[in-house]
Amino acid sequence: MECIVSLEHLAPSQHGQLKYAAAFIDETISDIRIESGRIHIVHESPKGNSAIEERVHKLIDRFSQGDFGFKENILFEHKADTPYEGDIIAELVDRKIIKVLEPGLFIFREPFSSLMRFFDYSFMTKVAGRFDGVKEEHYPAVIHSETLNKTNHFTSFPEHIHFLTHLREDLDIIESFSQSIRDAGGWKQDQKLDLNATMPTPKFTMNPSTCYHCYEGLQNETLEGDGLIVAAISKCHRFESRNHSDFGRLLDFSMREIIFVGKPDFVKENRLRAIEYLKELAVEWNVDSVLEIANDPFFTNDFQVKASFQRNQEMKYELRLTIPNLKKSIACSSVNFHSNTFGNAFNIKFGKRNAVTGCVGFGIERWTFAFLAQYGLDEAKWPASFREQYHAWQQKSL
Template sequence: MTETRVDISHVRPEVIGQLTYSTYFIDELIHDVQHEAGELTIRHTSPKSEDDLRARISTLIERFTHAEFGFKEGILSEHRVTTPYSGNILAELLQQNIVKELEPGLFLFREPFVSLLQFFDESFVKKIGRHFGAQQEYYPAIIHGDTLDKTNHFTSFPEHIHFVTHLREDLDVIESFARDVRQAGGWAGHAPAIDQSHVMAQPRYTINPATCYHCYEGLQGEVLAGDGVVRTAVSKVHRYESKNHREFGRLLDFTMREVIFVGKPDFVKERRAKSIELLQQLVTEWELDCYIENANDPFFTNDFQVKASFQRNQEMKYELRMSVPYLDQTISVSSSNFHSTTFGNAFQIKAGKRPAVTGCMAFGLERWVFAFLAQYGLDEARWPQKLLAEFRTWRDGHVH
């Protein structure tokens, strides 16, 4: 194992996390990235030269530290409380077999994690979605590449994308593939030797990386009635994040509930503002230690500064971050987003005679459960009174 150390003392604190996250993507043989005391330490087995690796890291540093554009920060609201639990909740969940790690970023969940996830999901629909009369929709797990292209995901977050493919429709290919796997003693022995250009078809689909994309696809070419529509849906979404999947908050496969606003500017802006207000009321009632801050998406490409600073300066993205006491850090569990006419134009959705604007509030359900349990633990007697009462009422209604 080789160590490469890079001075990052000049890097702004607010982008060090993004730099560390992205460093894993410069070479697949990077095994660990740590930052401490103004220095980035990369442990790797890459055959690339030291100069080559440093040049790649310098490219990322320039991308995330270029200071031509402003980077507006700010806390929209805070709800800080002292919570009763500070143990290593992930270790406890694993020890009690409530959560089982199949591989980094891929988990199996059991009770009570599952009930809490379902309870949070239904609470968000009841307390936020229904306030706007949101209509439920149900989406596929995959999305066509042409549709994803319209969302600019290929150019903004290319590292996230999971492509879906299949064996080519060719009898010789299919039979030789099955024979080779059998002779290799199974998939594990054969997979590294697959000539994908020969065996696999050109991908047409990807696994969907965001719930709301299907909503805009479903409204494509429509002229909305009245001032706009509100939809809500929950779906599995997938984002590849390299070695970052070793963090529990970076799941390969996770569940996202969204409340989605599509319509005229005032219609969307007013509902977005109200949804944030409802979320603030909810975290207060449930006594959660958290805050809402101005934020930006983790754009990967070299126009990071342009896109991120625009989002922040226009306050197009807010994140609700809950504290995780045993890690002494916070984790984003929800986001509130305003996209202007980006998706209205891309999908030719009209509100009146003009392109519709869109916005959404998203909830990462596994993160919600993890952060809540990190603050209050598994002992229900220590849970906030109102949340516990609502959870028990919900649970009694779901006993089969």
């Protein structure tokens, strides 16, 4: 079945957000596209078109409330004549450089995996290394549910969360589970499990954002000086349904972050420095890119309030790299200011006041995909500065 709904009452700037959220309307949806001011949703829902249409209108109402224009606010733009216009994903798959396990879940092989390591090395040396006293930390890929609750992730981005649990510590349950798998001839995708009976409420989830562990590690501490700067990388996980078929939207990805925790002026000043370093990097590597004011894709009913506040206060900037083959861009880095949200949540203090925080994030896989989407795999066509730095790094790494 196909459900078609007019978008005449929704600003075109909101169409992308609607398309993203529509993937979560029903599990049977197989395709979503927006054409000529209408959204088309192909599905097999037993509830029929009327139920799908009702939920689409609910989302339209959510994203059209209030006077919120989403006007583009470009802070920086670097235009580059890039030589590659092919489908880089298809080429990488054809050459067996990446293996697609399912949409958004890849195995990366050489040279993609080397480029990922080089990008991370470059972000550490060219950006993080320019901040005095930066400390490097290493974080797990899982996070306490209680910690994630303090970040408001459960209420702002509930669709992202991958819960972790396990079989109860009960010999009968463990043996019964094992026997049921044997009887079925192995694990089945539609395996019937009584989750309430066999598994406890999840204590952990997969971590959706690197910086959360930084704040958890500083919980209830009183820090000295003006602030501290932490550099960390971790695997992050966000479930985004059929949106994982979009270019660069991964289920499992590597996020390098430089995190600022301290007094307001300390965080704001270092955030501005990070923006300048990002701009310099875009020019040095000659990537076709734009830096603009942005907002998080809040999923809940208070989307307009939260998104409007972020944009009006310029709390989030994104560096977006062009994907020539798709005639679109993707966010590869973000620069964020959280005010005292996390300082309050985790009781991190500087003197008698709660700390403010900010961060700059680098999506390692996204940078690699976007660079190759502009310049391809032929190193001779890469920008000279990038090629020279990459080869020098390779020699160091031998």
